[in-house]
């Protein structure tokens with residue numbers, strides 16, 4: 001090799017090298033065609049470019065959350081119409097997971113609007129993990145902050161993934177959430193990783209952040225001791241009653257650039273096109289798939305927000321000749 005220090009974003013760059021802010025920014029600023037070409041090339045080297053992993057998300061405990069995430073309709077700080085519920089019973093969760101499997105999901109994600117799970121809820125969470133796992137699905141939970149012990153308990157129950165988004169850059173984080181810190185988030189991610197659970201962590205575009213915040217968010221994720229296996233990139237759905245109800249929409253090209261950058265900076269991670277898909281055109285989603293997104297949530301709702309639903313997704317995947325990944329294809 002002529003160049004002993006391959007440029008980030010080339011196929012020789014590995015995810016183990018630390019990314020610098022300048023290298024990430026240089027990629028982001030490339031002419032759009034060059035950025036997409038590079039991202040798609042790296043995508044092809046690491047994944048079948050025509051496979052999309054499908055997950056389904058169930059809200060197992062809705063609303064009344066003591067955190068003040070500015071984008072969220074489930075925060076008790078916001079005047080939204082979301083009614084707080086108790087934790088769903090395990091039998092209902094398992095029945096819903098069975099339906100999700102029939103619809104083609106390979107991963108079942110369960111989310112609770114908590115700051116962190118209470119000790120009294122842990123047994124129910126364990127039984128949900130065990131029950132969903134017994135169906136042959138991958139399991140994912142998103143329950144807020146986890147202690148080291150809780151992460152180990154859920155790992156022993158068979159939890160495959162834990163979702164805990166860092167949302168944005170460390171600099172912008174206090175504009176989004178004030179009831180916990182960016183470091184709190186990283187601490188939970190460390191507990192999850194140490195317990196041997198795979199990490200799902202990403203963020204949201206459209207909170208009022210600058211491009212530099214979006215790039216810094218990816219830098220934080222890519223420079224973790226191990227990058228997340230799954231990186232959800234959300235486009236804000238402005239929720240009525242939330243602090244960000246009137247946020248300006250994200251520019252589509254800027255959004256696709258961040259998908260491409262995520263692919264380049266975390267070549268072996270699943271980049272997940274998450275919230276906001278209902279308001280994305282099919283053409284925008286197609287560009288995102290080309291840029292390196294290879295995972296979506298299926299179903300009509302995503303927590304409390306709308307999601308495209310089976311008919312539109314089936315049609316989109318068919319038109320793009322994309323194939324849903326099956327359980328047998330899991331690595």
Ligand code: SF4
Pocket residue numbers: 065066067068069072073074075076112113114115144
């Ligand atoms: S995003 Fe999660 S932690 Fe934040 S307010 Fe909503 S439910 Fe609570």
